[in-house]
Amino acid sequence: MDALLADARAASRRPAQRRGDAMDPDKHGATSTLMRRSVSEAGEGVISTAIAVLIMAFIGAAMWIAFNTVFTDASDTVEEKVGEIGNS
Numbered sequence: 001m002d003a004l005l006a007d008a009r010a011a012s013r014r015p016a017q018r019r020g021d022a023m024d025p026d027k028h029g030a031t032s033t034l035m036r037r038s039v040s041e042a043g044e045g046v047i048s049t050a051i052a053v054l055i056m057a058f059i060g061a062a063m064w065i066a067f068n069t070v071f072t073d074a075s076d077t078v079e080e081k082v083g084e085i086g087n088s
Helices: 002-013 019-023 029-040 044-087
Strands: none
Touching: none
16 A cells, blocks of 8 residues: 555656657657658648549540540541442
8 A cells, every 4th residue: 555655646746748748859759750750741642642633634634535536536437438338
């Protein structure tokens, strides 16, 4: 029982850890470095996503142009061949 009381008294004398202590490089070097790195890389996911969206947009535009060209040519060829069949 005396040991529990001694531990409780010792714990009550220690200063409470503040929320800002995690960013204090003197107290928590590794934690501070990790937190600074994660803060400096905060926009990396947004930038990567934006680049991926732009690439997909260009691929989609190229596919639409190819699709439109192929089916326009096919339509012209079909009309020409139907006209030949109708005239014979």
